[in-house]
Amino acid sequence: MRKLTVLLLWLPGIVLAEGMGDADARHLLSRTGFAPTATEIREFAALSRTQAVDRLLATVRTEPITPMPAGINDFMPLPKLRAMRQNATEEERKRFVREQIEKGLALRAWWLQEMRVTDSPLTERMTLFWHNHFVSSQQKVKSTALLARQNLLLRRHAVGNFGELLHAVARDPAMVVYLDNVSNRKGQPNENFAREVMELFTLGEGHYSEQDIREAARAFTGWSLDRNTGDFRFYRVRHDAGEKTVLGQRGRFNGDEVLDLLLAQPATAEFITAKLWREFVSPQPDPQELKRIANRFRDSRYDLRTVLRDLLTSEHFYAPGNRAVLVKSPVDLVVGTLRLFDIHPQDLRPAALATRNLGQDLLNPPNVKGWPGGEAWINSQTLLARRQLLSRLFRAEEMPGAAAAPAGDPQAMRLHRRGLQMTQDYRFQAQPWFSQFRGTAAQRQADMTRLVLATAPYEHIDASLETTALLSALVLDPVYQLK
């Protein structure tokens, strides 16, 4: 009964007998993608909850739509890099560093563009989820090429099979560098990868011992990369083929066999399912429902479609108490705003810098645990920066020129000089966007509010507000930060 009341309050629009209706459709699409448009909501509103999730899962992609920037995949052979380091002049070195920074920025912009234009936002959300799970950071990996290749790998498996993804990531060159497996050799093991694969990628803390880590590390000895191509390479002479004991099992395990031992543990399915729950459903998983879904995930041999279908059709997903309880990440906020308001910039580099400014520098998670997310996204600095970004986007008079760089802010002035400020390219086309709302002023206000916010606004919205003034009030309402 309570649910019905909420529906009626929040959705005076049409609820088709067989369809999930606008409110559920909006909820599903904003949790599994970025802020949906009215058109997308209408399409899904006619479907049942199960049909809607099936449609989302049927349309996932394994390849990007947007072509990667030319040359971004080119790996600089390490001997060549070393020679350059030794022989380059100061000028050449500076140019090289600048080129590397530009390349990294281009890759971030490419990804954000893909998020902006994709017809499968779920693919992007899952790719980002795995980027924050199997963390590799450019701070350490350096090579943009390796991170570009890793992104392609993550999206290929994004909604595929977790076991296959785990095996693939373990031999991903960016990961091999990031967690120091390049220096993991027989007799001189480096335990970094073995530790994180248990603590952060599969089992979670408390389900393994230090001895398990030491033994597992030996199994991954010799997993390294080719210095010339940047591809994964197994060096047999560096590999420790001796007997190991991992999680109570004894054998002459290699790395793949250790990964299979980890996948066989129930803790792994629960750990991954809980993380997906926090990503899509709510900050606090329900223990019983979690166990049920995790068991089915493991029984499906880690089929990600299975676990996502279970989570997204669970009663908990639609529970009134779980609506609007997740904080938008900076990427959610920026990409969602561009999508919702039909803003089509050619150059997404300013957007990449904006997400960084808000605390999420793509390809550079803060540490191996990734961005903590949730409430941690919001502090005084990031909240004011979010509000500033939003008020600038919708303050029409500032957009065309946006000429004057904010005085006294050296970073903004630098970006301005380099043409990396959000300017005309990010212009909100007010007239066409507002024309989608019809009827009386009160109706238009109600419809716009329901489209823009995940729940009723926190602040009082004056009935006289229309168009740009109304929109500013909505995006500056604290509820706009939630999904």
Place this chain on the structure above:
Amino acid sequence: MHRREFLQYLGLAPLAAWSGGLALAAAPGTDYRRLLVLVELKGGNDGLNTVIPYADREYYRLRPKLGMARDQILQLDEQTGLHPSLSSWMPLWQSKELAVVQGVGYPQPNLSHFRSIEIWDTASDSDRYLDKGWLTQVFEQYPPPRTFAADGVVVGGSDLGPMAGGSTRAIALTSPERFLSQAARLENNAGNSRNPALAHLLKVEADIRQAAAGLRSAHAFRAEFPRSAFGNSLKAAAQVVAASRQVAVIKVSLNGFDTHSNQRNVQARLLKELSEGLVAFRSALMELERWSSTLMMTYAEFGRRPQENGSGGTDHGTANAHFLLGGAVQGGLYGERPALTGLDGGNLRHSVDFRQLYATATEKWWSLPAGSLFGGHYQPLTVLKI
């Protein structure tokens, strides 16, 4: 005239803020009236050319190009001297307001900027990952008075560093004026929500409003600040101190110490900015009669490698020299002079754990209980007159 304005008029506002906070003070004797100012030397300042063991021949062997000529060094004693760019600090050295701590570091040092500053910011061991900054950890256990404008203010950067994570009331601003104008657009709507995410947003909004209300100030200092980004930050920091309500911590930073090449010129310029900036800040705080209740502390992710590199610079290293300044500082040399023979993989060994500096701030400066704030007890330095 309201009571607060009246008190401000009399120059008694800090006292009023304190008496209001007394009831809420975390532990008996806790004294957050004493201000801590952190100065981050971003990029990793080369401590060996800042506090120079000029009597050690090994120093000149390791630094054939970068070694400072003996006659230029500002001698502190017969072994140790300061970089000539720090000359404006010599009066402070003489008046014993400047303490030099050598050999500050931690076990199993990490040489990545990023990871090492995270270790410093979170006061973690080298192999532990913590989500909360060390001041956040302190303030969650012993909150500063609610009457303070904020627990801490970060000036001139967006990174909350030691105040990141958790429920600290930390405010980041470039200048008080800009912060106030941004904050002014916030709806003045106090409130709460049963939705925890919304409640968090409302709490942060309330923190911003409270800080904005307490940070209004337009004190005209006689002190002249250097005309640079760092000078502007220090001036903004002084404005924060002058404001009607207090804060427990202010953090400023000076960028550019990652001197892999052309170190001689770059470091000379930066150290001059540093020393002259802090001297100006000291004058401003003396105008406010706050210098004796202010402790300044420098820090950085790491020091640099003793052996200079082939590009007239130095690469990432480990242990480093740092400074404490303030009216209550017992000036002098602390820690151990770096041993330049018997290096650890080419790098210095530390003699003082950086968490001892933090413990000095918490136990000695703020009189918080000695305990295991940072995952173990670290012995504070006896570097304060209090």
